[in-house]
Amino acid sequence: MAELTSGSQEEAAVGKEPVPAARPIRTPAALFRRRVGQHVRWQWMVWRTVIDWTVWVYVFIPAALYGGSIYRHWWKTPPEWMSNLGTGTIAAVFAVMLFSMGRLRTFIEEPDAIMLLQRPKWLGGLRLRGAIYSVVWRLLFAAVPIAVTLVWSTQVKLLSVGEIALWYELTAAIAISAISLRSIVEANLQGWRRTILLLAITSLLTIGYTWLMVKMLGGNGSAAGSEQAHPAGLGAAAAVAVVAAIAGFWLRLRFYGTLQADIESERASRLTLSSLILRQVAPVKRPRPTRTRPVLFSGSGRLIRGNGQQALIADSFMKSLLRKMEYVRLLLLFYVISTIALLIAPGWIAGICALVLPIIGTVWARDRFEGWMDEPFIKGFAWDAGAVRAGMEKALLYLLVPLALWLGGLAGWKMTGVAGAVLGIGFGYVWLAIVLVPLLLFASEIRRQKQQRAE
Structure with missing residues (x-):
């Protein structure tokens, strides 16, 4: 009877090292x-x-x-x-x-x-x-x-x-x-x-x-x-x-x-x-044709009216963000999770959540804007620093004012009813437009100046 000396492929030699004789x-x-x-x-x-x-x-x-x-x-x-x-x-x-x-x-x-x-x-x-x-x-x-x-x-x-x-x-x-x-x-x-x-x-x-x-x-x-x-x-x-x-x-x-x-x-x-x-590792698949036409705002029309650089910057950033479905899904998910958090929280905790959650959304949108401004195509234009700052402020307000108004009204309604909802809507706008966004813009300006000095 012939003797078997070969194992499986897992025992193959690697490199030039000598292969020891396998036991028959x-x-x-x-x-x-x-x-x-x-x-x-x-x-x-x-x-x-x-x-x-x-x-x-x-x-x-x-x-x-x-x-x-x-x-x-x-x-x-x-x-x-x-x-x-x-x-x-x-x-x-x-x-x-x-x-x-x-x-x-x-x-x-x-x-x-x-x-x-x-x-x-x-x-x-x-x-x-x-x-x-x-x-x-x-x-x-x-x-x-x-x-x-x-x-x-x-x-x-x-x-x-x-x-x-x-x-x-x-x-x-x-x-x-x-x-x-x-x-x-x-x-x-x-x-x-x-x-x-x-x-x-x-x-x-x-x-x-x-x-x-x-x-x-x-x-x-x-x-x-x-x-x-x-x-x-x-x-x-x-x-x-x-x-x-x-x-x-x-x-x-x-x-x-x-x-x-x-x-x-x-x-x-x-x-x-x-x-x-390895279930999370994506398998290698044959490339498939992808959809190049965006689902939202596929036309070239303006979303934000205005003739200055700040309006052009805010409009371009808004369309760039909302044309990517992963960002749209993330924003919708954030709205849903924030709403659920306020609904299950007690009255005064709902008020705290209405203050904290817009901070998270504003920081995220600010980071997306700064990353968008660092893209090679966008950096190729000679933008005025003041126009960039104003464009960021306008874009953040357009993106997050609905969230601030909704969370403020919902928190006020949970605390005191309909009258609280009306006051909460106003307070939500003031918190976002007068307090939160200017503070983030100030922090971004300080960080930008530090980076310029470091360079």
Whole structure:
């Protein structure tokens, strides 16, 4: 029998360094160990890209200490909200976590395809060992939510150790059945049929498990007002689930599909963590034609009337800002968030918010204006410093007067009613036009003079 000495592409040499001779692979077990080792190293490299010592020091360790302290306190005195936590809610969360993810691993990669087709026993050995590996991990994964909710199950539901063990046995068996069925479907179906069938299986398992837990453990969270647990029924359900898990495991090994399906399934499993970490990275796509005509103010007409430089500057900045939809969305979002903040705040706090929120909007608009003035095309014109200052003031007022009037009127209405709304509108205009904008312009002028002296 030929000896295998090649690993996967992850073991390729880099540069001109000599490649050490790989240990020959003579058995399916040796190939399986090689693939598991490569998988562990790959996952470790992925985790190292996002987790370093600072994450441990500032996130994980404090979170573990704080979370452990809270959990210890819960063991002594369960919080009141835990008594209102129903069995159906717990079961539904468990089902979504355990039944909608995962598949039976095979650890079959593309470099192994030709060799495995020539050695059917090796192919079957890899599938069997990969399935056992997946079952062991699923047993450990199913124990995590059971362990986390021990406070609820022992202190609130008053379940015994035997009942918790049967609950775990039932949950783990259904989870194993779920990954077996998922693997069978993915290996034998494609396209929309596979998607619909997977969704149907997950939904049925979730609904059935939730209903069964409510019947076996009682529906309500408090032990006093809930039905008593049914150990006999729970044990019978666990036994049936174990038989179903064994049957699903055997069916997966029997209806394994094609070798290419196993390779694609293994690739998807191996890259799950990488895809999760890199989900915010935009994929490289073919360039598409973009819309060059702006949605708002696509014409060349003036928004701000006037013949001086200040009117031209204010008008050009307003159109430049409002023609970019990301800025328009940001302004609308700021208006909405500010309105919600005033609506949920008490009267006098709403008045403070009506003073503070326009400051945030004015500073943002001032920064956008200064960035716009620093653009090469705009800097190419010989603008008068006074005209620039007046143009900034005019643009800020046009942008933020509606916000100041709206927030002032809303705060006044919350404090004293309709009369307060009228006074608030006037006060909002005075606060923005007479106090806030001149102060920001003064600060911008001082900063500009400092920059000129530094240059």
